[in-house]
Every structure is written in structure tokens, then in C-alpha cells.
Amino acid sequence: MKIVTAxxxxxxxxxxxxxxxxxxxxxxxxxxxxVPLLHSITILLQSxxxxxxxxxxxxxxxxxxxxxxxxILAGLVGAGLSVSGAIFQALLRNPLADPYxxxxxxxxxxxxxxxxxxxxxxLSLGLPLASFVGALVTVMVVFYFGKQxxxxxxxxxxxxxxxxxxxxSALIMFFISVxxxxxxxxxxxxxMGDFSFSSAKAIYMILPYILLGIFLLYFNARQLNLILxxxxxxxxxxxxxxxxxxxxxxxxxxxxxxxxSVCGLIGFVGLIVPHSVRLVFGPDHRLLIPASxxxxxxxxxxxxxxxxxxxxPIELPVGVITAAFGGPFFIYxxxxxxxxxxx
Amino acid sequence: xIEVNSISFRYHKDWVLRNVSFSVGKGEFIGxxxxxxxxxxxxxxxxxxxxxxxxxxxxxxxxxxxKLNRTDIAKKVAxxxxxxxxxxxxxxxxxxxxxxxxxxxxxxxxxxRDLEITKKAMEWTKILPFSERPMDELSGGERKRxxxxxxxxxxxxxxxxxxxxANLDIHHQIxxxxxxxxxxxxxxxxxxxxxxxxxxxxxxxDRLILFQQGRIWKMGTPGEVITQENIERVYGCEAWVDQxxxxxxxxxxxxxxxxx
Numbered sequence: 090m091k092i093v094t095a096x097x098x099x100x101x102x103x104x105x106x107x108x109x110x111x112x113x114x115x116x117x118x119x120x121x122x123x124v125p126l127l128h129s130i131t132i133l134l135q136s137x138x139x140x141x142x143x144x145x146x147x148x149x150x151x152x153x154x155x156x157x158x159x160x161i162l163a164g165l166v167g168a169g170l171s172v173s174g175a176i177f178q179a180l181l182r183n184p185l186a187d188p189y190x191x192x193x194x195x196x197x198x199x200x201x202x203x204x205x206x207x208x209x210x211x212l213s214l215g216l217p218l219a220s221f222v223g224a225l226v227t228v229m230v231v232f233y234f235g236k237q238x239x240x241x242x243x244x245x246x247x248x249x250x251x252x253x254x255x256x257x258s259a260l261i262m263f264f265i266s267v268x269x270x271x272x273x274x275x276x277x278x279x280x281m282g283d284f285s286f287s288s289a290k291a292i293y294m295i296l297p298y299i300l301l302g303i304f305l306l307y308f309n310a311r312q313l314n315l316i317l318x319x320x321x322x323x324x325x326x327x328x329x330x331x332x333x334x335x336x337x338x339x340x341x342x343x344x345x346x347x348x349x350s351v352c353g354l355i356g357f358v359g360l361i362v363p364h365s366v367r368l369v370f371g372p373d374h375r376l377l378i379p380a381s382x383x384x385x386x387x388x389x390x391x392x393x394x395x396x397x398x399x400x401x402p403i404e405l406p407v408g409v410i411t412a413a414f415g416g417p418f419f420i421y422x423x424x425x426x427x428x429x430x431x432x
Numbered sequence: 433x434i435e436v437n438s439i440s441f442r443y444h445k446d447w448v449l450r451n452v453s454f455s456v457g458k459g460e461f462i463g464x465x466x467x468x469x470x471x472x473x474x475x476x477x478x479x480x481x482x483x484x485x486x487x488x489x490x491x492x493x494x495x496x497x498x499k500l501n502r503t504d505i506a507k508k509v510a511x512x513x514x515x516x517x518x519x520x521x522x523x524x525x526x527x528x529x530x531x532x533x534x535x536x537x538x539x540x541x542x543x544x545r546d547l548e549i550t551k552k553a554m555e556w557t558k559i560l561p562f563s564e565r566p567m568d569e570l571s572g573g574e575r576k577r578x579x580x581x582x583x584x585x586x587x588x589x590x591x592x593x594x595x596x597x598a599n600l601d602i603h604h605q606i607x608x609x610x611x612x613x614x615x616x617x618x619x620x621x622x623x624x625x626x627x628x629x630x631x632x633x634x635x636x637x638d639r640l641i642l643f644q645q646g647r648i649w650k651m652g653t654p655g656e657v658i659t660q661e662n663i664e665r666v667y668g669c670e671a672w673v674d675q676x677x678x679x680x681x682x683x684x685x686x687x688x689x690x691x692x
Contacts, residue, residue: 091523091564092525092526092529092542092547093526093541094541094542095541098541178519179519182519184519184520307539308539309538310539311533311536311538311539311540312533314522314526314530315530315533317518317519317520317522318516318518318522318527318530319513319516319517321477321482321511321513322513322516324482324502325480325482325506325511326506326530326531326533326534326586327502327503327504327505327506327507327533327534328502328533367520371522371523371526372519372520372521372522373522373526375541
């Protein structure tokens with residue numbers, strides 16, 4: 090019988106984990122300076138084991154302080170956006186939901202734009218901290234407006250998110266129209282999603298939110314399956330729907346806030362990764378969450394690598410790559426029956 | 433088994449149920465009938481604590497329902513919904529397995545025993561042949577059977593049915609009701625069914641409860657409840673009551689306007 094078992098989840102996660110490691114290795118060897126694969130591996134292993142590394146000093150710097158942290162960051166963000174996208178689709182009962190649907194992105198963008206305009210983006214972690222704060226404030230505002238008699242209603246929350254979002258876009262437009270030419274370039278790259286201005290320190294800033302968030306959601310994975318068959322069905326089967334909703338919304342929003350704060354608005358990842366996983370492995374969250382996290386991480390690292398090397402030495406914003414892949418893929422989704430039919 | 437003690441319920445301002453009391457014995461087949469908006473569905477939801485009454489109390493085996501844990505209720509009472517809208521196409525097997533949810537903790541996968549119980553439930557409901565099919569490829573009748581299988585997988589003592597025969601053709605209606613009746617007679621399951629079809633309710637139920645505007649109008653055997661006078665008073669329409677030619681239970685025929 091084709092059902093999700095612990096064994097299946099473990100085997101699949103291991104395979105996808107291996108794929109992720111291979112993509113990370115590919116990502117750190119290519120670029121404007123090519124570091125041989127063997128050198129990359131020994132440098133990484135030796136830095137982990139704390140021994141002095143092989144390879145030239147330049148190679149070590151490129152791998153350890155530039156490419157590897159960037160790949161890890163892209164991986165965390167890819168995992169975070171994919172998982173939170175999957176959760177928003179389930180909770181809002183809307184296949185078109187993405188991590189930004191509740192306006193978290195708008196808050197992060199306003200925070201980032203203010204930081205850029207005030208010159209904070211030159212400080213280490215200035216930009217990610219500012220946009221993280223912006224995102225958190227937005228989450229709180231949206232939940233405050235989205236609540237109705239102390240309960241969360243998906244549609245009210247969705248409306249609160251959309252309205253907050255459009256208000257925040259108006260703010261962003263205002264800031265863009267009063268900004269200088271040099272700032273404009275940074276702002277636009279941020280809005281398109283870009284890893285080039287993120288620092289290695291940002292990893293430690295977002296790691297706890299993303300990992301804890303994903304774990305919390307995985308803890309409730311089976312209950313999330315039940316909520317897909319409707320609130321009353323889930324209640325009737327013993328799920329505390331109210332608590333499940335609140336914790337899942339908050340976890341997914343925190344994951345999104347952390348992800349957006351380090352790299353801006355990367356589109357499509359949170360939409361296409363969970364849908365592709367569902368098409369291949371089915372909608373069970375016990376498999377969907379780990380598979381989305383690992384595939385999302387691989388996808389974003391690969392996209393970011395292409396963004397670096399495609400027109401090197403010019404770097405493209407990674408959002409351009411994900412959208413270029415995501416657009417055609419989404420058309421394909423619309424043409425295939427299974428996911429969209431229930432709309 | 434279930435003791436409903438003068439409960440009243442309202443969603444907003446107006447009372448939907450007013451001072452309703454009755455009891456359901458173990459192994460009984462109870463039919464609830466009444467016009468649209470008379471409170472039948474609401475009462476079913478209260479019996480499995482999807483809703484809680486503002487006044488009065490429901491007891492399950494002499495324990496107050498509101499004191500019970502939600503998962504404990506799910507192990508004793510199962511609700512077969514009218515229709516569930518699934519967002520993503522789960523397969524039949526996965527839906528039935530969800531009935532085991534109350535027995536599983538966080539981070540748990542279904543055990544061998546859960547699979548056995550699920551398989552048996554699918555055998556009973558004759559859905560085993562299409563257990564691998566996605567739900568959105570099934571007909572209305574097949575989907576109904578999937579949800580009754582899910583309810584059986586909960587291993588409940590009481591099954592609550594909300595309009596089980598709505599949108600089914602007569603073949604599927606009788607198939608489904610015979611299945612319910614077998615569960616009731618052979619496995620001793622207690623059944624509470626809300627239905628608009630009075631002929632079906634009359635034929636299958638041990639006792640009927642007739643609701644009007646949130647109150648119990650009449651409670652008793654089908655012969656006591658389904659009388660011309662009761663139907664005309666509660667539904668406000670003319671009806672002809674005679675007897676089922678084979679079983680002898682009361683039967684209703686509707687009369688068109690203008691006389692015959």
C-alpha cells in the first residue's frame with residue numbers, strides 16, 4: 090500500500106540530503122575563480138576538523154568566507170521559503186498562497202528600504218536586522234487585524250494581509266520616488282531578491298528561526314494533513330484546530346521574516362517547490378515538509394550559483410533566475426489538473 | 433449512552449436550540465427529522481463537541497462531554513460529514529487512515545495495527561478495490577463510503593450521520609443505509625442520523641425525534657411521530673400518511689396543490 094511511512098521519509102530525506110550536498114559542492118567550486126573540487130572538499134573538511142587547510146590561501150578565503158557561507162544562507166532561505174509556502178497553502182486553503190501572502194514581505198521591504206535610505210546598509214547586519222524588525226511588526230499588525238472574536242479566520246487573515254501589503258507597497262513606492270540614484274540600485278536589487286550583500290554573520294541570525302520553525306511545523310505535520318480536509322473534520326478527529334492554526338501561522342511567518350530579511354524578496358520558490366513535491370510525492374505533510382525543505386534548499390543554491398556565473402563578472406539578482414524558472418513552471422501547473430482544480 | 437440535558441444553543445443572537453433533552457441508549461438507531469433550520473445539524477455538532485451549548489449539558493456515559501479530551505471524544509464518537517472539500521487530492525487509503533489520528537501522537541506514523549483496522553474498515557464499506565485512487569476521481573456515493581470507512585477506523589461507539597443520503601441515487605441510498613443498519617445490528621454501533629428523507633428515517637430508525645424551531649416537537653417510535661397532524665403542524669404543508677406496504681412503518685406522500 091502506498092502510504093507515507095517513517096522508512097519512506099528517512100530514505101527520501103537521505104537521498105535529497107545527498108543531492109543537497111552535491112549541489113553545495115558544485116556551488117563552491119564554480120565562479121569567477123575556479124577552485125578544483127578536490128581542493129574545495131579538503132578545505133571544507135579541514136576547516137570543520139580544525140586542521141590547517143590545503144589549497145592556496147586565496148582559495149581558502151574564497152571558499153570559507155565567501156562561497157560556502159553564501160551557499161548555506163541560500164540553502165536556509167530556500168528551505169524556509171518552501172516550507173512556509175507549503176504551510177500557507179494548507180492553512181489558507183489556497184493553492185496560490187505563497188510565503189509573502191500575509192504581507193510579511195512588504196514589512197521586510199519597508200524595513201530594508203528605510204535602512205538603505207538611512208545608510209544603515211553599510212553596517213554589518215544593519216540591513217537584515219532592519220528588515221527583520223519590519224517583517225515582525227507586520228506579522229503582529231496583520232494578526233491583530235485578522236483576528237475576529239479571538240479566533241483566526243483564514244479569509245479575514247488573508248484580507249488583512251492583502252490590505253497591509255498594498256499599504257506597505259505604497260510606502261515603498263514613496264521611498265523609491267524620493268531616493269537617490271545610488272540607493273535606488275540597492276533598493277531594486279533587494280526587492281528582486283539578492284544574496285550579494287548578505288554577510289556570513291546573517292547565518293547565525295536566521296538559523297534559529299528557520300530550523301526551529303521547520304521543526305515546530307514538522308511536529309504538527311500529521312495534524313496539518315487533517316486540517317486540509319476542513320476545520321470541522323480536523324476538530325472531529327481530535328485536533329485542537331485553533332492552537333494548531335495559531336502556532337503554524339506564527340512559525341511560518343517567522344520563517345518567512347527571517348528568510349526575507351537576509352536576501353530580499355525572492356519570488357516563486359515558496360510556490361513552485363511545495364507544488365512540485367506534492368505532484369511527485371503526494372500531499373502528506375510528513376513527507377512534504379522535509380522534502381520541500383531539502384529540495385527548496387537545493388533549488389535556491391543552484392539558482393544563486395547560476396545568478397553568479399551566468400553573466401560573470403556581473404551578478405544577477407537570484408530572484409531573476411527563480412522567476413525565470415518559476416514562470417514557465419507555473420504555466421505548466423495551471424495546465425495540469427491536479428493541484429489547481431480544487432480552486 | 434448519551435444524555436442530553438436541557439441544552440440551548442445560539443450562534444449569534446437567536447437561539448437555534450431551546451431546552452432540548454433526550455437520551456440515546458446503547459445500540460439504538462435514532463433518526464432526527466425536522467424542517468430546514470430546525471437545529472438537527474447543530475445538535476449533531478454538539479454531540480461531538482464541534483460546538484458547545486451555552487446552557488445545559490451533554491453527558492457521554494455519564495461523564496460531561498465538555499470535560500472530556502478532544503481525542504478521547506474522537507475515539508468514541510465519529511461524525512460522517514455531508515461533504516468534505518479536500519484541498520489537495522489525498523488518496524482513499526490516506527483519508528481512511530486519518531480516522532486513526534486520535535490514536536496517534538505527534539511525529540507518529542501509522543502502526544501495523546492501524547493499517548489492519550483501516551483495511552477492515554475499507555472491506556466493510558467495499559472500498560478496498562479503489563483504495564489507491566485519489567478522492568477527486570470518485571463519485572458522490574463512493575466518497576460517502578470513504579467517510580463512513582474513516583468513521584469506522586476511529587473505532588467509535590457512536591456514529592453521527594448528517595444527511596447521509598443527500599445527493600445519492602436510490603441504489604446508493606439503500607446500499608449506504610443497509611451498511612449502516614448492519615453496523616448497528618451486528619456490531620452494536622449506536623447511530624444518530626439527521627435526515628430530510630422522512631420515509632428513510634421512518635424505515636430505518638428505532639426512534640425518531642421531530643424538531644421544530646429548535647425544540648423537540650415529538651419523540652417516539654416512527655408510528656408515534658409520523659402522523660398527518662404532526663407533519664402538517666411542523667412542516668406547514670399537506671401530506672398524506674399511510675403505511676409502507678411491506679414493512680408497515682409510516683410512509684409519507686406529498687400532495688400537490690389544487691386537490692385530486
